[in-house]
Amino acid sequence: MIQPLVFKFGGASIKDAASIKNVAQLVKKRWTNSLVLVVSAAGNTTDRLEEVIELSLKEKRYDKELLELLTYHEDLCRSLFSPEHPIFTRVDNHFAQLRRLLETDTLKAEEGFFYDQIIGYGELISTRILQEYLCETGNPCIWQDARELVRTDSTTRMARVDWALTMQHCRRILIPKLEQFPVITQGFIGTDLLGNTTTLGREGSDFTAAILGVSLGASAVTIWKDVAGILNGDPDIFPDAVKFDYLDFEEAAEMTYYGAKVIHPKTIKPLAKHGIPLYVKSFLNPEMAGTVIGSFGQAPRIPITIFKNNLTLIDLRIRDLSMVGGFHFECIYEVAKKANWRIQLVQASAAHLRVLIQDMPVSDEQLTRPFRDVFQVQIRRQLKMITVKNPTDAEVKHYRQVAEKCYLEQKSPELVQWVYEPEYP
Structure with a gap:
């Protein structure tokens, strides 16, 4: 049985014609029948589609925004293909389908569901364009709809993967194809048991690469980025950031x-469980070792x-002092599960509990x-968290300079975290 190799390319790697040509050269040097390419939307297309979705839900006109997206993709094609190439018809057909969905009012009853049907x-x-270009330049490959492979539940915007069904579909559909040609497919999207499109969460293409890698028993998964590997800090903030040659799962x-x-947060766990190495490399300097x-x-x-930005702090103080120490953590995590919170931090004292979550598109x-029956509740939104792993005295001293702006500090021997107002640093 073949042992595939999975490559994932993000939107920055295919943002224009020169970038697509670069990816084609990169892939050509590593060409093998058992190669699976997982590809995101080109450039900032997902952001633009979110704008269109928002306008549609508000019953505002979005013709200008949709035309700009169509023009962007047609310009990409004009730079890569002859005018009579069938890719232009394929792109036009996708945009026609997209417009029909945007105009279907019955889909808008549930915003999350509507979002999932459009955003992918x-x-x-993008995968149509890249697949056609690879074939055009002598690297024949097969386009595969990821919705036939990745099966999920019906949770909107962040669906949960049905691993058993996904593995079954991947092996049944992909293995015979990979015995003949490489396959190119989409990140981020899947389908539920009713046949509706689902999404795996923003930036979820990394997770798709891990899902396919595990399902196919891949030898490795490689995520191609515009950085040389994983650094110990954001290079825009820390010019002297150090690259890791290797990291433990x-x-x-x-x-x-x-x-x-x-890397998308959900990417690591399935690869670690199955012992599949993950490489993070630069599509700008593909010969570099990466991480x-x-x-x-x-x-x-x-x-x-x-x-980490866009965090919400839920501050809970006990109303009845006879209940001091009984914080009903089960209740808190049950609420979090139902509401699909992404908890970042929990801090408790005798009569006080703080829960830090990723900001949610819901009201205070x-x-x-x-929580109001048991707690006095205060909400603070749009906060920033700074996390330092393996801190030295220098890091602790630096960030404590703004202690007066700190809403929360948490420390262990291997970790220090501060939650601040967003204007710092």
Whole structure:
């Protein structure tokens, strides 16, 4: 049985014609029948589609925005193909389908469902363009709809994967194709048991690569980025950031959980469980070694600084002092599960509990309602969390300079975290 190799390319790697040509050259040098390419929407297409969705839900006109997206993709094609190439018809057909969905009022009854039916068109179109260009330049490959492979539940915007069904579909559909040609497919999207399109969460294409890697028993998964690998800090903030040559799965998982943006948080766990190494490499300098994530045990104790934005702090104070110490954690996590919260941090004292979550598109009233009978509740939104793993005295001293702006501090021997107002740093 073949052992595939999975490559994932994000939107920045195919943002224009020169970038697509670069990806084609990169892939050509590594061409093998058992190659699976997972590709995101081109450039900032997903952001633009979100704008169109918002306008449609508000019953405002979106013709200008949709035309700009169509023109962007047609310009890409004009730079890569002859005028009579069938790719132009394929792209036009996708946009016609997209417009029909946007005009279907019955889909808008549930905003999350409507979002899922629309947003994946960026990936569907980008993979069509890249697949046709690879075939045009002598690298024949097969276009595959990821919705036939990745099966999920019906949770909107962040569906949960049905691993058993997904593995079954991947092996039945992909293995025979990979015995003949490489396959190109979309990140981010799947389908539920009713046949509706679902999404895996923003930036979920990394997770798709892991899902396919595990389902196919891949030899490795490689995520191609515009950085040389995983660094110990954001290079825009820390010019002297250090690249890791290797990282243990656990260290990488913690980095993504606390907000490191190089890899989608859900990517690490399935690969670690199945012992599949993950490479993070640069599509700008593909011959560089990059970073490999695997089972290495204790990684070098280098300070790692991670910033995470758009957080909401739910501050809970007990109303009845006879209940001091009984914080009903089961209730809190039950609420979190039902509301699909992404909890970042929980801090408790005798009469006080703080829960930090990723910001949710809901009102303060909706957030506080489940707790008001037991707690006094205060909400603070749009906060920033700074996490330092393996901190030295220098990091602790630096960030404590703004202690007066700190809403929350949490410390352990291997980790220090501060939650601040967003204007810092």
